[in-house]
Amino acid sequence: MINLLQAPPDVPLRIAGIHGGHGIRRRLIAMGFHKGDTIELDSLGILRGPVLVRNLTSDTSVALGRGIAQRIIVEIIGEKK
Amino acid sequence: MAKKNRHPDVVFIGQPNCGKSTLFNAVAGLKADTSNFPGTSIKHTHSKVNIEGSIVNIIDLPGTYSLNPSDPAEKVALSHLFHEKPDLVINVVDASILGRSLELTLELMELNYPMIIALNMIDLAKKKGVEIDIKKLEELLGVPVIPTIATRGQGIKEMLEAALQSLEKRLPASPIKWSRDVEQRVEELSNLLPEDFPLVYNKRFTAIHMIEANRLFFDKVLREINPKLKENLDRVRRELEEMHSAPAYEVISAERHHLALKIFEESSRVFRGKRVKFQDRLDDVIMHPFLGYIILLAVFFGFFFIIFKVGSPLEELLLEPLASLRNSLMLKLGANVFSYLIDGLLAGIGGGVAIVLPYFVPLILLMSFLEDVGYLARAGFLMDTFMHRIGLHGKSVSPFILGFGCNVPAIVSTRILESRRDRIITSLLIPFIPCSARTTIILALVAFYLGPVWAFGFYTFNILLIAVLGRVISLFFRTPSPGLILEIPSLKMPSLKNMLKKTIFQMKSFIKFAWPILIAGSIVLGFLQYLHIDRFINLVLSPLVEKGLGLPQELGVTLVFGFLRKELSLLMMLQALGVNYKDLMTVITKEQLLVFTVFINFFIPCLSTVALLWKEMGRRIALLSVGLNTGVAVILSLIARWILGK
Numbered sequence: 001m002i003n004l005l006q007a008p009p010d011v012p013l014r015i016a017g018i019h020g021g022h023g024i025r026r027r028l029i030a031m032g033f034h035k036g037d038t039i040e041l042d043s044l045g046i047l048r049g050p051v052l053v054r055n056l057t058s059d060t061s062v063a064l065g066r067g068i069a070q071r072i073i074v075e076i077i078g079e080k081k
Numbered sequence: 082m083a084k085k086n087r088h089p090d091v092v093f094i095g096q097p098n099c100g101k102s103t104l105f106n107a108v109a110g111l112k113a114d115t116s117n118f119p120g121t122s123i124k125h126t127h128s129k130v131n132i133e134g135s136i137v138n139i140i141d142l143p144g145t146y147s148l149n150p151s152d153p154a155e156k157v158a159l160s161h162l163f164h165e166k167p168d169l170v171i172n173v174v175d176a177s178i179l180g181r182s183l184e185l186t187l188e189l190m191e192l193n194y195p196m197i198i199a200l201n202m203i204d205l206a207k208k209k210g211v212e213i214d215i216k217k218l219e220e221l222l223g224v225p226v227i228p229t230i231a232t233r234g235q236g237i238k239e240m241l242e243a244a245l246q247s248l249e250k251r252l253p254a255s256p257i258k259w260s261r262d263v264e265q266r267v268e269e270l271s272n273l274l275p276e277d278f279p280l281v282y283n284k285r286f287t288a289i290h291m292i293e294a295n296r297l298f299f300d301k302v303l304r305e306i307n308p309k310l311k312e313n314l315d316r317v318r319r320e321l322e323e324m325h326s327a328p329a330y331e332v333i334s335a336e337r338h339h340l341a342l343k344i345f346e347e348s349s350r351v352f353r354g355k356r357v358k359f360q361d362r363l364d365d366v367i368m369h370p371f372l373g374y375i376i377l378l379a380v381f382f383g384f385f386f387i388i389f390k391v392g393s394p395l396e397e398l399l400l401e402p403l404a405s406l407r408n409s410l411m412l413k414l415g416a417n418v419f420s421y422l423i424d425g426l427l428a429g430i431g432g433g434v435a436i437v438l439p440y441f442v443p444l445i446l447l448m449s450f451l452e453d454v455g456y457l458a459r460a461g462f463l464m465d466t467f468m469h470r471i472g473l474h475g476k477s478v479s480p481f482i483l484g485f486g487c488n489v490p491a492i493v494s495t496r497i498l499e500s501r502r503d504r505i506i507t508s509l510l511i512p513f514i515p516c517s518a519r520t521t522i523i524l525a526l527v528a529f530y531l532g533p534v535w536a537f538g539f540y541t542f543n544i545l546l547i548a549v550l551g552r553v554i555s556l557f558f559r560t561p562s563p564g565l566i567l568e569i570p571s572l573k574m575p576s577l578k579n580m581l582k583k584t585i586f587q588m589k590s591f592i593k594f595a596w597p598i599l600i601a602g603s604i605v606l607g608f609l610q611y612l613h614i615d616r617f618i619n620l621v622l623s624p625l626v627e628k629g630l631g632l633p634q635e636l637g638v639t640l641v642f643g644f645l646r647k648e649l650s651l652l653m654m655l656q657a658l659g660v661n662y663k664d665l666m667t668v669i670t671k672e673q674l675l676v677f678t679v680f681i682n683f684f685i686p687c688l689s690t691v692a693l694l695w696k697e698m699g700r701r702i703a704l705l706s707v708g709l710n711t712g713v714a715v716i717l718s719l720i721a722r723w724i725l726g727k
Contacts, residue, residue: 022328022330024566025328025331026149026330027566028566029147029331029334029338030146030147030149030334031146031181031566031568032178032180032181032184032338034334034335034338035327035331035335042365042368049465049466049467049469050462050465050466050469050565050567052368052462052569055181057180057342058178058180058181058342059177059178059180059181059209060178060181060568061364061568061569061570061571062566062567062568062569063458063461063462063465063565063566063567063568063569064565064566064567065465065469065565065566068565068566
């Protein structure tokens with residue numbers, strides 16, 4: 001288990017859990033980030049910027065700040081394409 | 082909308098970026114009005130439309146991801162939905178991300194209102210390789226589903242027909258059951274609700290939302306009024322949590338999530354097309370850590386270049402007849418009170434048409450283009466990287482971008498920020514963002530007389546200044562900001578019709594609200610000039626204006642009036658100096674022009690912005706903002722004079 005910031009880009013990942021307070025969890029859930037969903041890290045911004053995450057389950061893209069990304073715990077479930 | 086009339090109310094609701102407003106505008110045409118929700122400054126758009134002989138009230142609610150909102154803006158929209166019972170709900174759904182969009186649909190169905198679904202952007206779904214079986218979807222949901230492409234006006238007639246039918250039948254949507262163990266608990270709790278309990282819609286919906294509700298707030302109230310019910314609620318939550326080893330509200334939303342995905346899978350087939358790859362590749366370039374910024378700069382530069390190239394010839398064309406009209410009138414009438422007033426009137430009307438509109442219209446048009454394509458969100462993503470470095474954070478990006486159009490809605494939109502720290506910093510910075518009025522001034526003065534490169538430089542400096550100010554202001558706050566969660570919608574081909582509609586809509590509101598102030602201001606200045614009161618104001622301000630900034634004394638009065646509305650400073654400047662636009666450079670120097678623009682640009686944006694800040698953030702923040710803007714304007718224009726004077 002690693003957090004989203006430690007995950008390599010373009011590799012399918014499964015959301016194992018979300019750490020953090022109600023506010024952040026609810027917001028992520030409302031935008032379609034649920035435990036068990038398959039996601040992929042698209043690219044890392046320069047200057048320690050936000051990360052772009054594709055949710056393959058709901059087919060949406062969301063930009064997440066590093067603080068938020070750190071709280072999403074994922075496991076690698078596939079190979080780099 | 083506050084008062085009930087006999088026309089049925091039809092509410093449009095959907096998740097952000099689903100094309101809801103485009104669809105709404107296609108139905109409402111240009112007659113739509115915006116007004117505030119009672120007691121708030123959050124706007125909603127509504128209109129009366131005639132559908133085959135029946136008059137219907139249509140209401141556009143702000144986009145919301147769920148009925149369990151986390152930001153204040155969403156909450157206001159929803160509490161409206163909770164209080165005024167609509168006769169029909171039109172749920173606009175983004176067909177290209179059906180799986181997620183259905184989560185809101187399932188929530189809406191729990192309300193038991195008559196409902197139809199506008200399955201929008203069906204063309205984009207096809208391009209993405211998603212083929213939806215409409216009949217099957219209708220069957221699974223038990224609600225009419227109408228495919229639409231709002232940007233091209235497709236499916237709108239069918240949607241309205243379905244709406245009329247539903248209004249006649251008044252069949253309430255009925256929620257789809259969840260897995261048995263969860264459903265059982267919900268049922269149990271709803272049966273325990275006493276008869277006199279303040280229900281929201283129906284017992285089931287109330288029970289669900291009690292389980293989902295934010296503990297801290299709701300539980301305290303319930304413990305006071307009905308301790309027994311509170312015990313049961315706690316037990317139900319505990320049981321759900323033990324069974325699923327997750328917080329109760331997550332269990333409920335997971336139910337909706339799985340149900341939505343199941344319905345999506347049963348009604349759709351997904352083929353991975355080539356178009357997706359192309360889109361993805363385009364996005365890879367647009368949001369590339371290096372190329373992305375070059376594109377951002379190019380877009381930014383191109384944006385102003387186009388506005389200037391369109392605006393300045395148009396401006397010249399329109400100014401000529403206005404100037405000669407004023408000259409000949411002055412000659413005919415001579416110098417009396419009447420001629421001063423008429424001249425003020427002409428300056429106000431003409432200035433609005435000839436100086437403001439030539440830049441304003443292309444600006445709004447391009448802005449809506451960038452918005453409709455989906456570039457604004459991407460610019461937000463790219464700029465966030467930069468903003469984080471200087472003490473800001475990503476969620477403020479969208480209020481900032483809105484600020485380039487107008488500061489007033491930008492300040493309202495800071496409600497999407499959950500923490501007060503973020504709201505204060507963002508609200509203090511927004512008044513420094515050059516809104517369309519100030520962009521017009523920069524273009525009409527700096528770009529027109531000194532060249533577009535100067536205007537671009539001015540703009541770049543302005544943005545750097547905001548960054549530095551942000552850094553400085555955030556030093557006063559110790560708590561860190563929560564962080565960015567921003568959806569990046571897929572890139573879309575914008576429709577010209579929709580862009581034009583938005584532009585005309587904005588133009589109408591300019592004519593309705595800004596123009597009267599411009600005209601009235603010009604007439605008042607004409608009157609003051611006749612009575613020589615302007616000289617008194619100028620004299621009072623002359624230590625700053627003449628000694629400090631090195632500007633002609635006559636400009637003092639324009640700085641005061643600019644507080645009402647920014648364009649007014651521009652029009653009055655000409656009026657006060659007694660010259661026509663084209664002859665401006667004969668009375669002031671380039672340096673003075675720049676110093677004047679610097680002062681005007683960074684000074685308090687306008688009365689409406691300050692009034693709104695006062696209302697939204699309180700007196701302290703409003704006064705702080707006024708002080709900050711005045712201080713920065715004075716200091717920067719003094720520095721500008723010092724540098725240019727060398």
